[in-house]
Amino acid sequence: MTRIPAGERRAALIEAALRVISRNGIAQATTRAIVAEAGMSLASFHYAFDSRDELIDELIVTVIEHARHAVMPDDLVDGTLVEMLEAGIVRYFDHLRADPEHEQAMLELTQYALRSPERHPMARAQYARYVELAEQSLVVAAERSGSEWTVPVAQAARVLVAFTDGLTLTWLVDRDDDASLAVAHAAAVALSRMAEPR
Amino acid sequence: MTRIPAGERRAALIEAALRVISRNGIAQATTRAIVAEAGMSLASFHYAFDSRDELIDELIVTVIEHARHAVMPDDLVDGTLVEMLEAGIVRYFDHLRADPEHEQAMLELTQYALRSPERHPMARAQYARYVELAEQSLVVAAERSGSEWTVPVAQAARVLVAFTDGLTLTWLVDRDDDASLAVAHAAAVALSRMAEPR
DNA sequence: TTGCAACTGGGTCACCCGACCCAGTTGTCT
DNA sequence: AGACAACTGGGTCGGGTGACCCAGTTGCAA
Known part of the structure; x- marks a missing residue:
């Protein structure tokens, strides 16, 4: 024993x-x-x-608490904002491909929490955390690419989380890498339009 | 009896x-x-x-078979491509708000199918159907706005489905209408960049 | 109007689940 | 070394579940 x-x-x-x-x-x-x-x-x-x-x-x-799979652009080479954003999303995508079951589990946990009123706040907290992490990434990316967000960063972060979620869910279903890279690209383009050169 | x-x-x-x-x-x-x-x-x-x-x-x-909640731009006033795309997505969003439980059920059904090898193809079929519907909408929208897709429509449709999914999931969690409208706008912008005036 | 097949009420069955319990056993602290 | 609390093996218990079953009942075709 x-x-x-x-x-x-x-x-x-x-x-x-x-x-x-x-x-x-x-x-x-x-x-x-x-x-x-x-x-x-x-x-x-x-x-x-x-x-x-x-x-x-x-x-x-x-x-x-442990959510950190971040779309974090640390240790990424500097570049234009779009490039950094896309690189960040692709990086998350690599993480997803490396451990799809983990993301699937996260999704199930969210759905599970959504089903009971007492737990709904936990799902909210989970997503608030995602937004928070996304926000940090966006701030760093703008900084390093000499850009400035023209909408509140939190709002851009929320959009990033939505796009990332969509990428995750659809890829888990069809496992289409190319399509997901296209999603990553489109998402990066859309986000970059929420900023302008400083 | x-x-x-x-x-x-x-x-x-x-x-x-x-x-x-x-x-x-x-x-x-x-x-x-x-x-x-x-x-x-x-x-x-x-x-x-x-x-x-x-x-x-x-x-x-x-x-x-019954999936038809479409992002269908029928009976929408004509306008620029971005406008029509955004209107279509917002329309889907209205549908989502009108019956969130239904979309949540769809999500659960997908997750459920994903969990067993025999049923995984059903989830694929579900998403293939979504892409098909999205494709129809994109074709109509381009036609009516005098645009032309510069990438295969199927690819754009796949991106639209991913964005829509992300919008759904995040909204179901935080029920933040404004944030979701921002997502809809960003998605429409991203998609419109896959087309050019004809 | 009769006969039959479609249908259903009201069960049973074996199984799995979460919760719980108690008599031990064994680290650890003194 | 002794004692105590942490821990666990091996159960039990009530409740829910999917599957199934059979003796009726009744709509309908001839």
Whole structure:
């Protein structure tokens, strides 16, 4: 028997749950499937959490905190704004292709949260976080390309999140790389028109 | 006892299932919930369908066939391409606002189909249908505004579907009308750049 | 009007689920 | 070394679910 502090055990279960959801969907993420994935017994589950709902809630909070898959243009070579934007989106796209199941899990989690009034705010928080990250990227991109946003950055960020979401959902369905690159390009063009040279 | 031909009975159950899914999500669409919604007994369900899976499959096929919520620019006043595109997207957005649960149900159905290899093709078909509808709209819009697509229309249509999807998902989460109108505008601008005056 | 097939009411069944429980066992602190 | 709390194995329990079944009932064709 390995002794694990309660906190770590909760974290381990949350990670296991995320793996199960990524692999098989949230509907299959039963307490039994989760503890099997984590190599624990049911008793351990209920020792660490009061209920499955509690774990799912905490899982959502965790993924929001860890959201960082960013469309971050750091370490990207400088260029025009459109170029940087497109490069950022393509970078996110690469991330999506590398781990499609994770993004699918995020999507399911959102849909799941949307279904109950108590959890709806969590979905909002998740997207607020996405917008926040997008905003940071946009600020950096404008800065580095010598541009200036002509609309509130938050608004441009919100558009970027919508476009990114659309790219994700459609690609998950048809897995058409070329089409998604076209979407990335179109999105970058549209966003760049919300800024002008400084 | 009212006698109903088997075909109609199946149709009635499918409609009931769609209502249940729209209202409570696919997870709640149990055979019992569906027959209750349709005002039938469980026996009737299994008289009409071999299994719940069979009904869900048929439901997906049905919604694909009936997809028509189009971004259709019919009966829209003519104008520039951008204007017509934006008007079309806004029109879809109005439709979304009028019946958000329906679009949420569509989203869930897609996610559901994505989760099993046998059903993945159904999700593809659903999106192929969306692209087809979008394509028709784009052709009409270009025609009426005296423009010409400089990329294959199918590609532009695929981009439109992605943007529309993103608009849907983000709006369902934050219900921010203004932000979504900004998305619609940006999307229209991006698409219009794939065409030129004829 | 009769007969039959379409249909349904009201069950049963096996299975899975979340929650819970208790008698141990074993690290760890003193 | 002793004791205590953290932890777990191996259950139970009630409730929900999909599938199924059979004895009726009734619309309708002849």
